[in-house]
Amino acid sequence: MxxxxxxxxxxxxxxxxxxxxxxxxxxxxxxxxxxxxxxxxxxxxxxxxxxxxxxxxxxxxxxxxxxxxxxxxxxxxxxxxxxxxxxxxxxxxxxxxxxxxxxxxxxxxxxxxxxxxxxxxxxxxxxxxxxxxxxxxxxxFPNFSEIKIEDPVEFMEYELEDFMVKLTRSLQALNVYLSQNQPDKVQEHGMNFVERARAVKEMCSKCHTDKRDVEAITGKDYDQALNTLEELLNAEKPDFNKIKQITAKVTLTCYTCHNVHYIPSKIKSAFSK
Ligand code: HEC
Ligand code: HEC
Ligand code: HEC
Missing domain, CATH: 1.20.120 (Four Helix Bundle (Hemerythrin (Met), subunit A))
Incomplete structure (x- = not known):
């Protein structure tokens, strides 16, 4: 016993x-x-x-x-x-x-x-x-505040946090103009979002040497979704419903990546303040 x-x-x-x-x-x-x-x-x-x-x-x-x-x-x-x-x-x-x-x-x-x-x-x-x-x-845990991203829209280098805000603003603007039914603005902000969402991938290799890590979150599906979104935005008569669907798919990736990196990154940066 x-x-x-x-x-x-x-x-x-x-x-x-x-x-x-x-x-x-x-x-x-x-x-x-x-x-x-x-x-x-x-x-x-x-x-x-x-x-x-x-x-x-x-x-x-x-x-x-x-x-x-x-x-x-x-x-x-x-x-x-x-x-x-x-x-x-x-x-x-x-x-x-x-x-x-x-x-x-x-x-x-x-x-x-x-x-x-x-x-x-x-x-x-x-x-x-x-x-x-x-x-x-x-x-x-590595320091995300040292990560910089080249913004493909403004051609300026931003810290990750600021870049994330830019990325989100493009996404929100896209959604706003979709709901207001303004195709020109949808196209402009939609394309900014696509370019910024592609640029997100650049930072992965600053920490990950194994391609499989990058593929696991921002892999072929992600690239494919962004390519489809680009095609839809550039169509003569953009299909708003399809644009909404594919955008929702892209934003799932944001959450997946945040689930892994966001919380430790935020806590770590709070310690340094
Ligand atoms: C590396 C994977 C990764 C991907 C992919 C990613 N993010 Fe982030 N995001 C982060 C990290 C890490 C932070 C925290 C940065 C910090 O320390 O402030 C963050 C922060 C944010 C913030 C908060 C910014 C602030 O004010 O502090 C927003 C909003 C955001 N991301 C939106 C998005 C959106 C929208 C997408 C998808 C289109 C996305 N993110 C994709 C990693 C990612
Ligand atoms: C004064 C603080 C302190 C004391 C006392 C202490 N630890 Fe820890 N322990 C830590 C910290 C801090 C970590 C996290 C370290 C890390 O992950 O790098 C840790 C982590 C661990 C881990 C997890 C290691 C891992 O790989 O994540 C084990 C197991 C552990 N301690 C065992 C013990 C045992 C057994 C004792 C007592 C005999 C003990 N510790 C006493 C502070 C302490
Ligand atoms: C500042 C460094 C940093 C950046 C930038 C970064 N990661 Fe990570 N990532 C980590 C750390 C740390 C972990 C926890 C596991 C570890 O220690 O390897 C992790 C974990 C992961 C995991 C979980 C699987 C694993 O290997 O543990 C995936 C998948 C991943 N990252 C993908 C990405 C993608 C995709 C990007 C770019 C969009 C990215 N990461 C950007 C540091 C980073």
Missing amino acids: KRVLLASLILSGFALSGEFTLKKPPESLKKYYPPQSEKFEFLNNMHTMSTAFYAVQLNINDGNWEKATQWAKKLVETYKKTAEMVPEWKKYFDFKKAEAYLKAVESKNVDSVIKASQELGKTCAKCHQDNEIAVKIYYR
């Missing part, structure tokens, strides 16, 4: 509660992430601790207390080293709880191990609750 208990009680990962805030992570972490370091020292310690936690559990279940103790030592050692890496976060670490955990494993008493791992695990969970998401976005 105890074995099952141990397996289910030792912490795994973390859970965010109903409400949480994202705080800009401390600068001292910078040393352990690109571009300053490609080694991800801080993240690697997390993996070491998590693996050690589980290794203790596995070995206790196997009755191998000697190995369990070795892993517990490794966990405590890494825990202490990690505390030194980010001075701003000292308060999250509880060395007494770490020592108590090691003692519990050394004592070969399963009940004490369960209790002590929960106690130690809570210190991990508290820090994760407060910081994990923010760190993942701040240090591991």
Whole structure:
């Protein structure tokens, strides 16, 4: 029975509660992430601790207390080293709880191990609750505010955010003139939209080296939809219904791309302000 208990009680990962805030992570972490370091020292310690936690559990279940103790030592050692890496976060670490955990494993008493791992695990969970998401976005997601796009309509270079607004304005103007039944304006703003929507693709290769990533969102279907829209706009008597249908198809792509990139990008830029 105890074995099952141990397996289910030792912490795994973390859970965010109903409400949480994202705080800009401390600068001292910078040393352990690109571009300053490609080694991800801080993240690697997390993996070491998590693996050690589980290794203790596995070995206790196997009755191998000697190995369990070795892993517990490794966990405590890494825990202490990690505390030194980010001075701003000292308060999250509880060395007494770490020592108590090691003692519990050394004592070969399963009940004490369960209790002590929960106690130690809570210190991990508290820090994760407060910081994990923010760190993942701040240090591991690229900076979209450095991305510039050449606007094919105004022949000017814009930051991504401003370009997105231009793109949206073209789309809105197209919709407005469609509803007002003004074919000339539909044609003008529709073509601006097509050109801007094509230019969106230029930025992908600034981050993605694998063509399949680009194809997954702005692939052949996207190109084809924009070509069709262009043909419809240039027709002698533009078919407004077809234009609306194909435009709706193109805008689905906007959402797909936003689902992947928009949220982290917005959070990251909020940290830099
Ligand atoms: C890379 C994939 C991508 C595609 C495709 C894309 N967007 Fe965006 N869009 C973004 C990102 C990233 C941001 C956030 C930029 C920032 O940090 O402000 C954004 C921001 C926006 C914004 C908010 C701008 C602001 O004021 O902050 C609008 C509006 C927008 N996009 C509209 C569109 C429309 C309309 C389309 C399709 C025609 C589209 N986007 C296609 C990635 C994309
Ligand atoms: C002082 C804060 C802090 C403490 C204490 C802490 N962590 Fe973390 N942990 C983090 C942060 C920040 C991340 C996100 C790092 C990243 O994704 O680059 C993280 C991520 C992780 C991850 C996910 C790694 C991944 O690949 O996404 C694991 C697993 C983990 N921690 C295990 C632990 C364990 C086990 C403990 C306790 C023994 C612990 N952590 C204690 C801050 C902490
Ligand atoms: C500023 C950098 C940046 C730009 C620009 C960018 N992406 Fe991404 N994209 C990312 C990151 C980061 C991820 C998360 C996965 C990762 O780390 O590779 C991602 C994920 C994706 C994914 C999910 C699949 C995967 O490989 O993880 C697709 C598909 C994708 N991007 C397509 C696009 C397309 C299409 C464009 C251009 C319209 C684009 N991206 C522009 C950085 C970028």
